[in-house]
Amino acid sequence: MSVSLDTPEDIANWLRRHFVGQTFGCVRFWQFALVRPNDQFFQLASVTLAGDRLDLHLRHADGQGEAGVVSVWQPMGLSPRPHGVALSAAARLSWGNSEAWQAGEGQYRIRTPRGEGGFAIEGAPALTLEC
Amino acid sequence: MIRHISWLGASLLALGTACVQADPLAFPASLQGKAVELAPNDPDYARAAVEYAVKPAGQGGVSAALVVKITQDIPVYRMWNGPGDVNAQGNTNRLGGWWSYDAPHGPVDGYRVAYEICRDWNKLKWVATCTLKAGAVVAIGPGQSVSAQTCGDPTGAEQYPANPVDWQTFVNKPWARTSELSCPPESADYQADPLDIAKPKP
Numbered sequence A: 001m002s003v004s005l006d007t008p009e010d011i012a013n014w015l016r017r018h019f020v021g022q023t024f025g026c027v028r029f030w031q032f033a034l035v036r037p038n039d040q041f042f043q044l045a046s047v048t049l050a051g052d053r054l055d056l057h058l059r060h061a062d063g064q065g066e067a068g069v070v071s072v073w074q075p076m077g078l079s080p081r082p083h084g085v086a087l088s089a090a091a092r093l094s095w096g097n098s099e100a101w102q103a104g105e106g107q108y109r110i111r112t113p114r115g116e117g118g119f120a121i122e123g124a125p126a127l128t129l130e131c
Numbered sequence B: 001m002i003r004h005i006s007w008l009g010a011s012l013l014a015l016g017t018a019c020v021q022a023d024p025l026a027f028p029a030s031l032q033g034k035a036v037e038l039a040p041n042d043p044d045y046a047r048a049a050v051e052y053a054v055k056p057a058g059q060g061g062v063s064a065a066l067v068v069k070i071t072q073d074i075p076v077y078r079m080w081n082g083p084g085d086v087n088a089q090g091n092t093n094r095l096g097g098w099w100s101y102d103a104p105h106g107p108v109d110g111y112r113v114a115y116e117i118c119r120d121w122n123k124l125k126w127v128a129t130c131t132l133k134a135g136a137v138v139a140i141g142p143g144q145s146v147s148a149q150t151c152g153d154p155t156g157a158e159q160y161p162a163n164p165v166d167w168q169t170f171v172n173k174p175w176a177r178t179s180e181l182s183c184p185p186e187s188a189d190y191q192a193d194p195l196d197i198a199k200p201k202p
Helices: A008-018 B006-015 B108-114
Strands: A026-029 A042-050 A053-060 A066-073 A076-081 A084-089 A092-095 A098-102 A107-112 A115-120 A127-130 B035-037 B066-070 B074-080 B126-132 B137-143 B163-170 B190-193 B196-200
Touching (some): B108 B163
Antiparallel strands (some): A026 A127, A084 A127, A107 A115, B190 B196
């Protein structure tokens, strides 16, 4: 189910109302899993906006403090999922020293400490936070 | 025998259009007498959070799962980055969702392949041995494949096939289950010899 949220402000407000405090163990930029699925768990602590950039402030679900900020530029298409939430599109995303961005029709690129490369989107949402 | 519903679908995905004989999971011999399988209508079944463990082909986790209740204390093992690898808050990855009931052995590269662990997910430097207590309810199953996209390897080289042999143990949210998973102080862990992770590094 996609929620009709067209602006970063609407998405931020929905996340604040419905997803802050929810626990998730999967963080994916398109199909890139930034952590081993459901090994470590996180919660959305707060949401801030800076222009068209959505900043999702994470904390460790085990109470061990902050877990960094997932930034999403030009987020679109929020979809609640049974165990999380997804954004269908974004121009760019980052978390720590990893980032990803849309690169032409049906493609995205990632940059990590290991290097840069591109993959096919194959229908994957730009951001997935779920268990 | 009760199986998680994702098993057949995941197997079909993994094997493409090949004709598939959907063999049911067999209860592992090494857990005979130490655990019992739970049916989905068992009141304890949900504690395993099996839906978090079973993933589609290419996404890691396990390809199918049994939910078991431990009937006598057993050791479980986990490789982690080590006490010197802390984040900005001083946290380590010593505790996590994925464990094995078979003791780590052999070269670390083989362990990484056997348990489908991308290099960016875990450095596999140290071994922690904890105790899964009698009464614990966990999901166990054969490891699912992990694609290069999932690993985020720009070269496309790092990917892992599904492994029906070395089963994984999923302990959902272990920090909240201290009555089920008991760990000694970190000083009991050892830095593994990368050539044989059963032994401490010389």
